[in-house]
Amino acid sequence: NLVLCSKGIPQTLAAFGLESFLDEAGCKLVFYLHRVARGVSLSTTCLLSGFQAIKLCPSISRWMDLHIRSPKCIVLCCFLCWVLHLVVNIHIAKYATGPINSRNKTMDKIYQYCSSPIPGRLVFLVTAVIFLFTDGLCLALMVWSSGSMVLVLHRHKQRVQHIRSSRLSPRTSHETRATHTILILVSMFVSFHALASVLSYWIIQLQNPSHWLRGISVLVASGFPT
Numbered sequence: 001n002l003v004l005c006s007k008g009i010p011q012t013l014a015a016f017g018l019e020s021f022l023d024e025a026g027c028k029l030v031f032y033l034h035r036v037a038r039g040v041s042l043s044t045t046c047l048l049s050g051f052q053a054i055k056l057c058p059s060i061s062r063w064m065d066l067h068i069r070s071p072k073c074i075v076l077c078c079f080l081c082w083v084l085h086l087v088v089n090i091h092i093a094k095y096a097t098g099p100i101n102s103r104n105k106t107m108d109k110i111y112q113y114c115s116s117p118i119p120g121r122l123v124f125l126v127t128a129v130i131f132l133f134t135d136g137l138c139l140a141l142m143v144w145s146s147g148s149m150v151l152v153l154h155r156h157k158q159r160v161q162h163i164r165s166s167r168l169s170p171r172t173s174h175e176t177r178a179t180h181t182i183l184i185l186v187s188m189f190v191s192f193h194a195l196a197s198v199l200s201y202w203i204i205q206l207q208n209p210s211h212w213l214r215g216i217s218v219l220v221a222s223g224f225p226t
Contacts, residue, residue, distance in 0.1 A: 002037035039085035
């Protein structure tokens, strides 16, 4: 919800022709909240998927103590995710400079309703490496946990296949439905976030990105939260 509100509402207002409806403090807050919400959403989704895989996979029985304490671990990890992204994204508030500066547009990146100075090469590279690493780590964790759950469900379905075949039930098995749900979730998760990351870094490199590119980026970034 925070991702959709912090990015979708200002972008919608800008699409209807409203410009400079936020002051400098408003721009800093909107940009900062969006980055924090995006990071927390990405991290917590991966964490919850990982805990689900731990509870489901019998091969991790040696982590039974973690299985028992997983609810407490989930709360703690979600809290740490908020703290981490609140700290990591603090630089966003520094670089968002408020409404469009019409006096010197060559020095600003234009976002219809806000602007920011063009970052230096070193700042851009460091920021890109940090976010690429965190995004890549989350996507890899999501793929691993989802793949583990799908593998466990497939093996369980094979073990009980002879029992269900004797019943001659035409209904789709619970394992198959769960597998389809997991595959749809991870496919949407990886596709939306990977494409949104590529578009985001592309826009950062452009001095004055076009309206259609910004619109597509917002639409893709809002896809998985929606």
